[in-house]
Amino acid sequence: MKKESLIAIILGLFFGFVFAVFIVIILSQNKLEKRKILVSEKNVTILSPAKKIDFTPLTIDKPNNNIIVNKDQISIEGSVDKDSLIIIQSPIKDLVLQNKEKKFKVDFPLALGENVIKIVVYPKRSNIKTQEKTLFIYYLPNEI
Amino acid sequence: MRIKKILVITFFIIFLGFLISFVILAQEKVSTSSSEKEVEILKEKIASKVAQLRQENNQAVSGKIINLSENQIEIKDNNDKKILIKLDPTLTKYYRIKNNQKKEINFSDLEKNNYVVVSGITTDKGINANLIFVDEKYLVEFGRVIEINKDSYWLKINTITNENIILDIETYTKQLMLNIKDLQLEKTGFSKIKEGDMINFVAKDAKNENNHFSAQKIIVIPQEYFLK
Numbered sequence: 244m245k246k247e248s249l250i251a252i253i254l255g256l257f258f259g260f261v262f263a264v265f266i267v268i269i270l271s272q273n274k275l276e277k278r279k280i281l282v283s284e285k286n287v288t289i290l291s292p293a294k295k296i297d298f299t300p301l302t303i304d305k306p307n308n309n310i311i312v313n314k315d316q317i318s319i320e321g322s323v324d325k326d327s328l329i330i331i332q333s334p335i336k337d338l339v340l341q342n343k344e345k346k347f348k349v350d351f352p353l354a355l356g357e358n359v360i361k362i363v364v365y366p367k368r369s370n371i372k373t374q375e376k377t378l379f380i381y382y383l384p385n386e387i
Numbered sequence: 388m389r390i391k392k393i394l395v396i397t398f399f400i401i402f403l404g405f406l407i408s409f410v411i412l413a414q415e416k417v418s419t420s421s422s423e424k425e426v427e428i429l430k431e432k433i434a435s436k437v438a439q440l441r442q443e444n445n446q447a448v449s450g451k452i453i454n455l456s457e458n459q460i461e462i463k464d465n466n467d468k469k470i471l472i473k474l475d476p477t478l479t480k481y482y483r484i485k486n487n488q489k490k491e492i493n494f495s496d497l498e499k500n501n502y503v504v505v506s507g508i509t510t511d512k513g514i515n516a517n518l519i520f521v522d523e524k525y526l527v528e529f530g531r532v533i534e535i536n537k538d539s540y541w542l543k544i545n546t547i548t549n550e551n552i553i554l555d556i557e558t559y560t561k562q563l564m565l566n567i568k569d570l571q572l573e574k575t576g577f578s579k580i581k582e583g584d585m586i587n588f589v590a591k592d593a594k595n596e597n598n599h600f601s602a603q604k605i606i607v608i609p610q611e612y613f614l615k
Contacts, residue, residue: 311447311506328570330606334525334589335487337563337606341570356484356520357449357504361527363587369613373585375529375547379465381447383506383518 299324299345301364301374311381312353319362320348323374328365333358353382447506448514449522452499459513462503471513472505479507483521497521502592524592526600528552532584540577541599544586553599554588561604567612575607583610 305320306312322345323329329347331338335354340347351360360378448470450462460472474494481496482489497503502524507516530552534543540556556562556577564575580586585608590600 309447311445328565328608328612330529330587330608332527332529332587332589332606334527334603337572337587337604339565339570339572339606355487355489356522357447357524359525359527361529361587363529365585365608365613373547377527379449381449381504381506383447383504383520 298371301362301376303362303376303378306378306380309379309381311383313382313384315353315355315382315384316350317353317380318348319351319360319378320346321362322346323364324366324368324371326367328367330363330365331360332363333360353380355382355384357381444508445506445517446509446514447504449502449504449524451524452497452501452503455497455499460497460503462505470505472507472519473510473513473515474519475515479516479519481519481521484523489520492521525603526590526592527588528590529585529587532580532582532586535580535582537577539597541597542580542586544588553597554586554590554602554605555595555597555599556605557601560602562607563605564607564609565612567609567615572606580607581610584608585610585613 299322301321301323303319303321306317319331323342325342325345327342329338329340329342331340331349331351333351333354335358336352338349338351340349358378358380360380362376362378364374366373448462448464450464450470452460453463453469454461458474458476460474462470462472464470476494479494481492481494483492483496497519501521504520504522505514505516506518507514528544528546530544530546530550532542533545533551536542542554542556544552544554546552562575562577563572564579565571566573587606587608589603589605591603592600595601
């Protein structure tokens with residue numbers, strides 16, 4: 244092979260490499276700009292004004308209704324408007340509490356068989372109606 | 388010189404052979420132990436899935452017996468929905484619950500209008516019963532006192548569903564009142580209940596001879612609490 248041909252091949256490879264690097268840099272810059280635009284669009288959506296509802300209806304997170312349990316006690320967890328008077332009543336237990344926070348959690352004993360547990364909430368604010376939920380919990384220790 | 392060359396090549400081939408066998412052995416061991424682990428994991432997954440499905444299908448329902456026959460009973464639940472309960476003479480067990488204790492009974496002890504709790508596997512047609520408990524049904528309700536009869540010791544309660552319930556206050560009724568200052572429950576008497584007070588009560592879900600409900604216990608929330 245002639246010396247000139249060898250130089251030509253080396254130069255061709257070198258310039259080809261430089262061109263490839265240049266293309267890669269430009270493409271990556273374009274990607275970054277697109278991402279920035281997407282992020283700013285998202286921000287606009289998040290910053291859109293949302294209506295504030297400062298009333299928490301009675302919800303029971305735990306336990307589920309109609310469940311079978313094998314312990315003689317359950318934990319009742321839920322949410323309700325702050326400073327409400329909560330009365331939890333069953334044939335074997337009465338519990339009265341006032342929640343300082345929206346979330347509440349209490350341990351409640353169970354009798355053998357069916358347990359009808361009524362949770363009644365009297366909100367502090369008189370313009371909010373009394374709320375209630377009834378749970379049917381089955382304490383059947385041999386079953387599970 | 389030639390012999391030395393042959394020896395070197397032979398050693399090299401033997402070494403290569405050992406190396407290949409070791410690699411194959413190691414790979415087999417790894418694949419065997421990993422497949423054993425996979426089988427174990429699969430077994431555990433199947434066991435937990437079976438337990439989960441069993442728990443999901445294993446349900447409890449309750450209601451009054453409306454029909455009794457040898458292999459099945461029919462109950463009406465709290466929402467007046469009829470549920471068919473299939474009985475298995477060898478599997479289904481029967482109990483009566485009284486004073487938080489259970490006592491085994493027989494199928495022949497079941498009667499119409501008994502309130503029963505049934506647990507078993509749910510199917511499209513009903514429930515295959517494992518256990519049947521004869522239990523007592525309780526009414527746990529609340530409402531506002533709209534009328535008081537001081538001669539016959541009864542209260543008329545208007546519930547949240549606008550239903551009127553007449554509640555007899557018996558000698559055994561546990562009467563508690565909320566102290567509005569410290570929110571503690573205190574013992575109270577019939578004379579302290581006023582029209583407009585809220586009452587949370589528990590009664591046996593069967594009317595007495597006066598066609599009223601007999602209160603097991605009541606919690607009175609004085610109307611003054613709501614005026615604070």
